[in-house]
Amino acid sequence: MTTELAVKATSLVKTFDDKEVIKHCNMTVRKGTIYGFLGANGSGKTTIFKMLMGLLIPNAGKVEILGKSSFENKNEILKSIGSMIETPVFYDHLSAKENLELHLSYMGIVNPQIENTLEMVGLEDTGNLPVSKFSLGMRQRLGIARAIIHKPRILILDEPINGLDPMGIRKMRELFLNLVKNHHMTILISSHILSEIEHIADTIGVIVNGRIVEEVSLSSIKNQFPDGLEDYFYNIMSGNGGKIHA
Template sequence: MGGKIAIQTTRLAKSFGGNEVIKDCSMCIREGTIYGFLGANGAGKTTMFKLLTGLLTPDFGDVEILGENMLQYRDKMLSQIGSLIEAPTFYEHLSAYKNLEIHSEYMGVEGFGVDKALKMVGLSDTQEKASSKFSLGMRQRLGIARAIIHKPKILILDEPINGLDPMGIRAMRELFLSLAKEYGITILLSSHILSEIEHVADKIGVIVNGTIVCETDLAPIKAEHKNSLEDYFFTIMSGGNSYDKTYEIRT
């Protein structure tokens, strides 16, 4: 797959209290693509996302965002990144509009603007309703709106469809595809719902016990494993080695 590299990590390592959570972890994501990040609970997905966004500092290895070293140029690069990592928090007494307005002013760029961002996630009709009154799905939508409002070049989403009903899941799926295809936004997302990754991803990475063990284009896997794609993923995520190495792509 062509295009410049948007995100690249090289041999990342991160430990907490002597426990190595991320080890020898390398990842490569090209601009304008959607990368599905798969792994069991506790495999290291959220820690990787925090390393990519500068919320954590690696013990070893490098993170490059749009060709720049994230550690050296963190403040500059954060304006190019939108993220939703873990449960979003808001000014609970304020409306969705006011929350996004404050965030937009903080980012200092017009981007999509508050009205369009709310429309894109289906929250245009919330009016003056305080975010404290939002359902889990509505809060998730608002978190996504906040992540995209400044029209970032890179979008990093940790379980973005958490709490959404089937209609909401479908709407966010269509949004992610639109952001990548129409606006050229590079999207890195994780989901425990494998079918959603199948619907949107161009490429997947599978992390097992803190190491990315497989990184591959999704199309050939879907063509070969029409009826057993779930089994294919589970084999890799459980640490098995029965997957076909011809699919593995390291770029």
């Protein structure tokens, strides 16, 4: 497994209304891996993701994406990242294909494989159906399609399987693993469905009250917590210990 870093965040601090919500966070994500980012609601996961992309500027600290400062090279970095953060928004009167065509035109990308991408996320049969007629799960799938359509090197996904049925969840799981193995992407993913993170992640990062308290390999967690990721996460969140010993 590579030791090269796709993402390195150092001593990140972010305040809103004079309240420090992100507290000297450090994050390291190796290239070609899946990083499962866990935390309670309001713990700061989405804020961290936005800072990694340069959508929010930290009050202190720095972020390096693929070895470059995300703040000094924002436009270049954004082209290397695909993301779905919070609820995806589309042009509801347009079809899935038309939404992806418009997205690519904004990015200045030609010769897209739109049909192939829609097939990858299970939306190949939507035709001219406007997005206004899509279910929540279909909109999630389209959000993932939009995130990967330009073949980014890094994929940042905030609760990407919300609203998906069991078959959809499994399809997305297989897609994420395929993107890493065959398309050489690095994926950062947050989810409240711990069993899904347990299926795909190489590394787990846990954020508690605005601070990343641990980053550890999933294999180490399984060695010390035979009942799995849920037991590990519960122990950390409840203050009963749970940290992995080297």
